[in-house]
Amino acid sequence: VLTVADIGEQGLIERIKPFCEAGSIGDDAAILDVAPGHRLVVTSDMLIETVHFSDRTTPPFSVGWRAVAANLSDLAAMGAVPLGVTVALGLPSSTRWAWLEDLYRGMAACLRSHGGAIVGGDFSRAAQRTVAITALGQLRPAEAIYRHTATPGMSVVVTGPHGASRAGLALLQAEIEVNGADEETLAAAQTWIRAHQEPLPRLDVIARMRSLIEPGSQVAIAGMDSSDGLANALWQIAHSSQVGMDIVRSRLPLPPHLSAVVGPEQALDWALYGGEDFELVLCLPTELANRLQGIVTVIGTTNDSSSVELVDAAESRSLSHESFRHF
């Protein structure tokens, strides 16, 4: 079996070149261009084996895809368009080249679909497989999306269902199972696994939203992505903007068939706290939210209180601030 130790650093650099932007590898740093009139956007994420992925739940192609997708999702959350990524890898000497090649295939595939290219990186020996990605993007100054700019009276929207990634993980870890279920449920279960392994950064929603906003006009949009859970995103935006929110329980888009498989309480819990769905959570002027019908789902409104309430016909309860704990 060919390992990274057999190949050595110079050999690895040669082997990964086909996955990288032509001409970008081989100097101490890479050179890129930010378009005139644009600002630079930068975000870094680190994925670590056993903490963020394992061979049991995530094949190397998916590790690469997810690592890039998580970073591109952060760019989307800022309203930016991708320029490129750097990839610093920590690898045990015994890591197989086949694993690494699939990792690069996954990263390159996600970049090909969503924009950007690998422009640099680093290899290091490590006890655990470690993937540290920095993504670079650009935006016009008026297009930046922050967490702290929500105001009372905005529509709170999400770009897709929540809880699917957590459900996919549960399936992969045999925490739940769908054996013997009908075909539709089995097909739905496959989409949960895919949501966990190869999430889609919602750059498409940003592009669509831009196309609806007249160039030069300043439309206040607040938001972030839901990588640490929907409840966390709602809480972060509310807290940063010093607004409250009423979120209507029945409007939360859940993955089809999930409630039937795990029960409505578990499905709701995963939707709120599961994390890693990589959708966008945005506060928009109601008029813009209406024009985005079919692309986003309105789940509530901002108000001048100081709490995020989950409301429905029967009861109202405050959303606690639970999230994926990193330590």
Place this chain on the structure above:
Amino acid sequence: VLTVADIGEQGLIERIKPFCEAGSIGDDAAILDVAPGHRLVVTSDMLIETVHFSDRTTPPFSVGWRAVAANLSDLAAMGAVPLGVTVALGLPSSTRWAWLEDLYRGMAACLRSHGGAIVGGDFSRAAQRTVAITALGQLRPAEAIYRHTATPGMSVVVTGPHGASRAGLALLQAEIEVNGADEETLAAAQTWIRAHQEPLPRLDVIARMRSLIEPGSQVAIAGMDSSDGLANALWQIAHSSQVGMDIVRSRLPLPPHLSAVVGPEQALDWALYGGEDFELVLCLPTELANRLQGIVTVIGTTNDSSSVELVDAAESRSLSHESFRHF
């Protein structure tokens, strides 16, 4: 003892804010500006405990300093000026806050001295302390320094002595000792330790060189930094540029007193292969090299052969391509 697990991710973000660019932390990504007419330069490095540093040889302040210095050195090697860095950290739950605070102190101190600020990052649980830094810089298109642009007849220069970092490591690991040596040697030994723990990125040389070149004039400069060893840098430049080099052994600047302590052969070996001195190795037009007298040391010339030769009065030998092996 207060650990990172006690503090949690949100608490850590609050605690490191004083070390970061004001206003840059708190969104999914940071926003920066590249000056008009400038290109963006980006480089990533990963430092891992037991591979690149250990408590025995590198206190946390120095781990932070070195991690930033290594990245700024890559920017200097491209001819760029720093804009900022992102810092992704992998930490065991038991990591003490005091360790982390000193790490940030070291990073901030190096940035304060040499330019740039911490603009973003990520925390993750990990088995080994892992520091992944991405540095961003900018340059005017004509100022970029590449490895592949050397031509025959240029002066090969270095910006300082080589071997000091390796000698400092040897002292810290008790591989060599200077007990009972005279005061001058003891003082020199302290500079070797400092060279290992807190190397200086040579952005000053780039700034000085720019001040000597008329704005708008295109002067061909090739080069890289010597982080993986002087021999490696010479070999990489020669190989990328398809030139040969004659390097004059007696002109190689060694750290004062090193030959006396470890013998001339060991000193030469460390100068060529020790690595991590983070000086610049440049190929310059001879006229420019002459104007940089006192700032750089001319160690040889490029030629149209295909080998890098170490020459002196007695003998000539080819420099083999040994370097710090990452796996």
